[in-house]
Amino acid sequence: MMPNNSPWLHQLTVTRPIDTLQSDIATDVAIVGAGIAGVMTAYFTLKNTDKQVLLIEGSRVAHGATGHNAGQIVFEFEREFYSLVEEYGLSMAADAENSVRGAWILLEELYQEAKLTTPMSSFMGYNGFTDIERVVEELKNNALRKEAGMQIFQVYISEEASDLDLIPKEYRELYNLVPHTDVLSLLETHDKRYIAVMSEKKGCVNAAVLIEEIVGYLLSTFKGRFVLCEETHIKEVVLEKDLAILRAKEYSITADKVVLCTNGFEKFSIINNAGADIDTKFHHMVRGKVGYMAGYLEELKHPPIALAFYDQTAEDVESVEDPYDQKPYIYMTRRPYELEKNEKHNLICVGGPDRSLDDTTEYATEAEYSEEATTEISDFLHTTYKNAPKDDIDFKFKWHGLMGYTPTSIRVVGEEPKNKVLMYNLGCNGVGILTSIYGGKRIADILSGAVLAPSLFDPRAVYFGAKTLSRKKRIRNIATG
Secondary structure, eight states, X not given: OOOOBOHHHHTOOOOSOOOOOOSOEEEEEEEEOOSHHHHHHHHHHHHHSOOOEEEEOSSOTTXXXXXXXXXXXXXXXXXXXXXXXXXXXXHHHHHHHHHHHTHHHHHHHHXXXXXXXXXXXXXXXXXXXXXXXXXXXXXXXXXXXXHTTOOOOOEEEETTOTTGGGSOGGGGGXXXXXXXXXXXXXXXXXXXXXXXXXXXXXXXXXXXXXXXXXXXXXXXXXXXXXXXXXXXXXXXXXXXXXXXXXXXXXXXXXEEEEEEOSOSOOSOEEEETTSSOOHHXXXXXXXXXEEEEEEEEEOSOSOOEEEEEEOOOHHHHHTOSSGGGSOOOEEEEEEEEEEETTEEEEEEEEEXXXXXXXXXXXXXXXXXXXXXXXXHHHHHHHHHBTTSOSSOOOOSEEEEEEEEEOTTSSOEEEEOTTOTTEEEEEOOTTOOHHHHHHHHHHHHHHHTTOOOOXXXXXXXXXXXXXXXXXXXHXXXXXHHO
């Protein structure tokens, strides 16, 4: 069996020295976790405030979930927009979606400011659907977006699709009927079961290489204000009224604020000496899934693309009360990849198979790859992707990563209600790059003293988002804590 072999870490070159915590230290802001969430939180905090920042990583920069993801940039929540509207209201749901979409601009500005060279592609990507009632779910989302004055996603439905009469008449202006061959062409598939496609902006980037480059920029630009400590595992976070003490193996860190930018499964305890228990709530706030991905090389003859294939029915979506338990979909990206110097190919990456973890401490990055996932991905490619090899696929890379799912399937960003010394930017919920970037900006805004409107990203939304409460009461609780 193949070990966890990520194409992103394969390209990662670290030239700087690895510094660990060598003494007790004090700082304004301690950020735990040096993946994309932690590094982006550090970047915006350094840029938008005058605070000193200490970034702490238990292993090495980008070697966690960031180095074991799908490498896809996409705006998406792992639940339907209309369900967010039902739970939080149209205004709050629209603000959340617009905020994450705006992370594209934040990322582009960072590229310009730091003169980043890590290759990034952006383009129009496509999501395919096999069930007309599932497509109606997307039209329902678009109708609400239109009502809120938001950008909608273009939907194309095959004119040959059965059950077109199931589409409500009020949605007629929200889609176009096209020849079935157009749907198949956009999805690059020969699987005629796919009868509709939705377009949205997507992108590809090696997030591990990107984050390593940003860290280098921060170290050179913010000397005296930014310190990075790798291979420094935090065992305990002790919260007082106005400060936090983070205890590592030998030394301690004292900080005015501590921001957890982790996947939520670290083996540390949180002791709140200035309020109610946090430890139990925190360690039950995020649940885990192991996502499996595989990649192979082909000639550099097709442009970059990102596709998602939803072989789901509307019932698959509506019958599941917990978004965490929804039927998985298959996602695929194609982008140029330099395997070795001057050896450029296209790298085809496919993911989707996953495994839930009852005990999140069971996950090990070095665990071997699931051959069941290999079979599932191979079967998908042969039955769905028209450009796949005819014979057995030689997967150059097979890797897995740990995804953290919150109870709301929305990222947790903000201050812990029981003690505001503690802050969060965590919970990738399957799609984490853009939400991590937005989360970093929001944390920096809070640290700068800005007064922000209540958001469904607030930790209060996780605590008070239960559907047993009325929507009015949920929103009031989010606003007031």
